Amino acid sequence: MTETLLSQALVEEATKKSGLIWVRGTGPERTLWHVWHEGAALVVGDGPGEQPLPGLIDGGTAEVVVRSKDKGGRLVSWTASVSELEPGSEPWESAVAELKGKRLNAVDAEHVPERWRRECRVLRLTPGRSTTDHPETALSAPPLPTSATTRQPAPAALPRLLLSRKKKRR
Known part of the structure; x- marks a missing residue:
């Protein structure tokens, strides 16, 4: 009983403090x-300009891995039951109020709830009673294909230019 309470407390505290979680449903x-x-x-997603939620289906389960905020490594893993919140319902309104406050860089910040109602899904990932064991091997994988690109390396002369500006200011 005590171990279950401790694992639930660990899941809650670690997930609260982590800005990102790794989630695997059927995708x-x-x-x-x-x-x-x-x-x-x-979580909110599956709409234009929002994060994709592949493999997360209403009534399904998902594996959630929470990272350590200071080190970035895997801290705790837990199995979640996935439920999609009905747009306009009381739980949906409560969830959207919380999500809207944490949504960074929204183009249409004032109209986010209306857009989410029309175009997105809001999911609730509820943890089970216990955590899952860490695997013995690394779970590293190559990144998924994306159209995003990395900017070019900084020119070799850039550090000298920046240092010379600092010297001129003095």
Whole structure:
């Protein structure tokens, strides 16, 4: 009993403090931003400009891995039951109020709830009673294909230019 309470407390505290969680449903594992609210992780996505939620289906389960905020490594893993919140319902309104406050860089910040109602899914990932064991091997995998690109390396002369500006200011 005590071990179950400790693992639930670990899941809650670690997930609250972590800005990202790794989630795997029936599709590929994804890193998702989330909000911890009323005993569950809330995520929004599958709409234009929002994070994809592949393999997360209403009534299904998902494996959630929470990273350590200071080291970035795997801290705790837990199995979640996935439930999609009905747009406009009281739980949906409560979830969206929490998510909206944490949504960074929204183009239409004032109209986010209306857009989410029309175009997105809001999911509740509720943890089970215990955590899952860490695997013995690394779970590293190559990144998923994306159209995003990395900017070019900084020119070799850039550090000298920046240092010369500092010297001129003095």
